[in-house]
Amino acid sequence: MMKTLLVEDKAYIRKGLLNLLQLVESDVQVIGECESVKDAVVVANACLPDLIFLDINLTDGNAFDFLEQTQHLNFKVIFITAYEEFALKALKIGAVDYLLKPVDIKDLEVALHKVSKLPLTEQKQQINAVKSAWDNENAKLILSLHDSFQVIDLSELMFCESDKGYTSFYCSDGKKHVVSKTLKEFEAQLTLANFTRPHQSYMVNLKFIDKYDKSGVIHLKNGKKIPVSSRKKEQFVSSLLKRKSN
Numbered sequence: 001m002m003k004t005l006l007v008e009d010k011a012y013i014r015k016g017l018l019n020l021l022q023l024v025e026s027d028v029q030v031i032g033e034c035e036s037v038k039d040a041v042v043v044a045n046a047c048l049p050d051l052i053f054l055d056i057n058l059t060d061g062n063a064f065d066f067l068e069q070t071q072h073l074n075f076k077v078i079f080i081t082a083y084e085e086f087a088l089k090a091l092k093i094g095a096v097d098y099l100l101k102p103v104d105i106k107d108l109e110v111a112l113h114k115v116s117k118l119p120l121t122e123q124k125q126q127i128n129a130v131k132s133a134w135d136n137e138n139a140k141l142i143l144s145l146h147d148s149f150q151v152i153d154l155s156e157l158m159f160c161e162s163d164k165g166y167t168s169f170y171c172s173d174g175k176k177h178v179v180s181k182t183l184k185e186f187e188a189q190l191t192l193a194n195f196t197r198p199h200q201s202y203m204v205n206l207k208f209i210d211k212y213d214k215s216g217v218i219h220l221k222n223g224k225k226i227p228v229s230s231r232k233k234e235q236f237v238s239s240l241l242k243r244k245s246n
Contacts, residue, residue: 001029002116005049007066008080009035009059013101017053017080020105026112036238037061041069049075051115053099056081057191060238064131064192076123078111081188141189143169143179150177154193158208158220160186162201172208172222198228198236212240 034040036059054063079098097111143150161168162183169177195203210221218226
């Protein structure tokens, strides 16, 4: 039996995946469930799983944070993602198995078959290739404007603000760019590039945060104030403390 760990921050996704795994014919034995990088690292070290279903974005980081902290362990991975961008990137490179949310039982069966046949060393090479490609592309964001394509260095992007189907990008040089897309369409790439979403209308680059009032207000280094919604406070503080400790 393959000892299997489910690492996904949404309980209903974990429950659905667990139900599907009980329906397919496989030698999978689920030994635990986690919703954060921190918990997943502890459980993986304690239980030594053979296979991990791994969500790309977790409550306190992302899949690659987890993999960096557990690279001494030997397990196979099937990624879980809600973002087409990751899937397309993985397909382009011809690497790694992944499942798009909501998970389809046929896709699950195919992924389990593929990962069972793939040598562990080969999959680790594939994962490293995807991480490298993702990191390289993450350094830049290309915006399609009315009459041009604007290239933004993400290390200089302070925050994004969404309003009625439009998203504004505010850079450290004072420039502002507006596109007719929702913030959700950029969330996956920005999350992996050290941004956090403290509010439905904002994503903020952690490097530009000066301080955080526990009342629920972020102060950026340029004086801009960003609200933190009550339901996102715990996740935001976790992201902030994680960066401080790095």
